[in-house]
Amino acid sequence: xxxxxxxxxxxxxxxxxxxxxxxxxxxxxxxxxxxxxxxxxxxxxxxxxxxxxxxxxxxxxxxxxxxxxxxxxxxxxxxxxxxxxxxxxxxxxxxxxxxxx
Amino acid sequence: xxxxxxxxxxxxxxxxxxxxxxxxxxxxxxxxxxxxxxxxxxxxxxxxxxxxxxxxxxxxxxxxxxxxxxxxxxxxxxxxxxxxxxxxxxxxxxxxxxxxxxxxxxxxxxxxxxxxxxxxxxxxxxxxxxxxxxxxxxxxxxxxxxxxxxxxxxxxxxxxxxxxxxxxxxxxxxxxxxxxxxxxxxxxxxxxxxxxxxxxxxxxxxxxxxxxxxxxxxxxxxxxxxxxxxxxxxxxxxxxxxxxxxxxxxxxxxxxxxxxxxxxxxxxxxxxxxxxxxxxxxxxxxxxxx
Numbered sequence: 001x002x003x004x005x006x007x008x009x010x011x012x013x014x015x016x017x018x019x020x021x022x023x024x025x026x027x028x029x030x031x032x033x034x035x036x037x038x039x040x041x042x043x044x045x046x047x048x049x050x051x052x053x054x055x056x057x058x059x060x061x062x063x064x065x066x067x068x069x070x071x072x073x074x075x076x077x078x079x080x081x082x083x084x085x086x087x088x089x090x091x092x093x094x095x096x097x098x099x100x101x
Numbered sequence: 102x103x104x105x106x107x108x109x110x111x112x113x114x115x116x117x118x119x120x121x122x123x124x125x126x127x128x129x130x131x132x133x134x135x136x137x138x139x140x141x142x143x144x145x146x147x148x149x150x151x152x153x154x155x156x157x158x159x160x161x162x163x164x165x166x167x168x169x170x171x172x173x174x175x176x177x178x179x180x181x182x183x184x185x186x187x188x189x190x191x192x193x194x195x196x197x198x199x200x201x202x203x204x205x206x207x208x209x210x211x212x213x214x215x216x217x218x219x220x221x222x223x224x225x226x227x228x229x230x231x232x233x234x235x236x237x238x239x240x241x242x243x244x245x246x247x248x249x250x251x252x253x254x255x256x257x258x259x260x261x262x263x264x265x266x267x268x269x270x271x272x273x274x275x276x277x278x279x280x281x282x283x284x285x286x287x288x289x290x291x292x293x294x295x296x297x298x299x300x301x302x303x304x305x306x307x308x309x310x311x312x313x314x315x316x317x318x319x320x321x322x323x324x325x326x327x328x329x330x331x332x333x334x335x336x337x338x339x340x341x342x343x344x345x346x347x348x349x350x351x352x353x354x355x356x357x358x359x360x361x362x363x364x365x366x367x368x369x370x371x372x373x374x375x376x377x378x379x380x381x382x383x384x385x386x387x388x389x390x391x
Contacts, residue, residue: 009143010143013113013114013115014115015114015115015118016113016114016115070114071114071118071154072154073147073150073151073153073154073155074114074147074150074151076150077143077146077147077149077150077151078143078146078147080146080150081142081143081146081147084142084146085142090142090176091146092179092180093145093146093149093150093180093183094149094180094183094214
């Protein structure tokens with residue numbers, strides 16, 4: 001699935017994560033992460049973002065994430081919403097590789 | 102036991118994660134009025150992922166979805182049924198057909214996703230004059246219904262009035278919802294009390310709805326939980342009397358006696374039923390029963 005527009009989801013409130021996703025000129029998934037728990041969980045947050053995008057069939061994207069202590073399920077939900085918005089599709093939570101037009 | 106049903110906005114990850122610590126009997130995650138129109142997709146996605154992740158302990162889990170007459174209702178049902186809450190709260194239920202439509206939609210999703218048919222229950226929220234008038238038929242519209250709730254804010258707007266301290270404008274609606282629920286053998290839940298700083302008013306209202314016969318109340322702040330539970334907890338004297346009633350029954354049954362008396366008063370079936378209800382509330386409060 002190709003990211004054409006910008007998609008934003010999530011907030012800067014505690015326990016949430018703000019995700020901004022857009023097309024990347026380079027290959028693969030680039031993640032720019034700011035997190036209050038970066039030292040402890042930075043790798044895990046990047047891993048969840050990357051895995052969610054791959055599960056959705058997104059191979060190339062630039063992600064800007066500002067984390068406020070979000071758990072994995074929240075990160076996953078916000079990434080999926082951002083992709084839905086960026087692709088203007090209705091991505092289905094229980095079939096992450098399928099988005100309706 | 103559904104004394105307290107705590108609303109949680111469905112797009113707030115911190116509140117979703119922490120809500121179980123307050124120990125309300127039921128948690129109601131909301132995708133409807135507490136979520137802005139441009140965040141409906143985000144809330145649905147968040148709640149779906151959260152419900153499949155968190156263990157909310159003993160609390161019963163409900164989700165208030167958007168109505169099927171909105172652009173969001175169908176997508177809400179599709180996602181939320183698959184996240185397997187205990188029940189879905191159907192907002193603004195005006196007719197029995199609203200319930201039947203939701204029931205059939207849930208059945209289809211259950212079949213598609215391998216969930217046992219009938220396992221996701223329904224609560225119908227009555228929020229209009231039409232809903233109140235149709236309450237008896239709504240309450241009997243589906244075997245999935247476990248309860249009926251009054252939603253007063255929309256209701257008083259529909260009635261062209263506003264909420265007052267004594268709640269006189271809600272008396273008929275409360276009674277109708279309660280009668281309809283009782284006739285159908287399901288629970289009845291009262292509406293929220295919006296001013297969390299008016300503790301006296303809240304206590305007065307909870308006492309009123311308990312006396313009317315409601316099973317519990319929708320609440321919007323964790324501070325209200327303990328108050329509801331306290332008011333629904335029987336007194337020591339009530340518990341003692343209920344235990345003696347049940348003891349008298351056991352004794353009469355062991356003697357093969359058809360007539361039961363306690364302190365010279367005849368004990369009949371409704372008194373026994375009330376005693377059992379008292380002990381159920383006592384048990385829920387961690388009291389002496391058991």
